Amino acid sequence: MKKIAKIFLCVLFISISMISCSQGNKGGKISNTNKTLIIYYSASGTTEKVAKELQRKTKGDIYFIKTNMPYSTDQEVLGKEMALERENGNIRELSGELPDLSNYDLILIGGPVWSGEPSNPIQKYLSITDFNGKKVAGFWTAYGEPGDYANVFKKLVKNVELHEGLSLINTDVSNEKELESKINTWLSTLGIL
Numbered sequence: 001m002k003k004i005a006k007i008f009l010c011v012l013f014i015s016i017s018m019i020s021c022s023q024g025n026k027g028g029k030i031s032n033t034n035k036t037l038i039i040y041y042s043a044s045g046t047t048e049k050v051a052k053e054l055q056r057k058t059k060g061d062i063y064f065i066k067t068n069m070p071y072s073t074d075q076e077v078l079g080k081e082m083a084l085e086r087e088n089g090n091i092r093e094l095s096g097e098l099p100d101l102s103n104y105d106l107i108l109i110g111g112p113v114w115s116g117e118p119s120n121p122i123q124k125y126l127s128i129t130d131f132n133g134k135k136v137a138g139f140w141t142a143y144g145e146p147g148d149y150a151n152v153f154k155k156l157v158k159n160v161e162l163h164e165g166l167s168l169i170n171t172d173v174s175n176e177k178e179l180e181s182k183i184n185t186w187l188s189t190l191g192i193l
């Protein structure tokens with residue numbers, strides 16, 4: 001009788017272990033082994049809105065790129081600061097500790113288009129980061145003309161498995177339905193939704 005009880009307990013233990021394992025796998029496609037990090041810069045909040053929506057959808061982590069000196073909030077002055085830094089090949093430094101990428105499988109990097117290219121802080125971040133073969137995709141927002149953003153981004157991003165980016169214009173971002181639809185389509189192509 002004792003033997004039968006032992007066998008019964010053994011079978012019960014194995015069954016419970018199998019059930020909890022299978023439930024663990026059901027916890028959505030985003031798990032500890034498929035984690036997303038959203039890294040972004042935003043001067044006036046448009047890309048930030050997209051970044052936050054991406055975080056909400058992916059349940060990933062989010063990191064805002066800061067510069068050691070802020071850019072002007074006056075667009076005209078900001079344009080001059082941007083141009084001067086590009087001319088001199090001397091973009092201002094970033095501040096704060098940069099994120100440790102080792103815990104992430106997918107890294108989404110977003111920022112505004114500045115004169116047809118990634119904004120200076122994004123250029124700076126890409127120029128100092130080795131992604132160590134990670135899966136990376138960019139997203140960007142423009143008033144209307146993203147220019148050469150995708151190509152410049154591709155040239156600057158080092159050592160990655162680069163996936164198709166998400167190019168948005170300001171009217172896409174201000175239209176909630178349009179934004180959600182574009183984000184959903186993009187995340188599906190990345191295998192997230």
Ligand SMILES: Cc1cc2nc3c(=O)[nH]c(=O)nc-3n(C[C@H](O)[C@H](O)[C@H](O)COP(=O)(O)O)c2cc1C
Nearest residue numbers: 042043044045046047112115116141142143144145
């Ligand atoms: C210096 C500067 C340059 C810009 N260059 C472009 C451009 O080449 N093409 C475009 O469509 N929009 C351009 N814009 C508009 C921004 O890309 C657009 O408004 C963006 O969504 C702002 O994002 P943010 O709020 O996250 O900074 C520029 C804006 C600034 C400040």
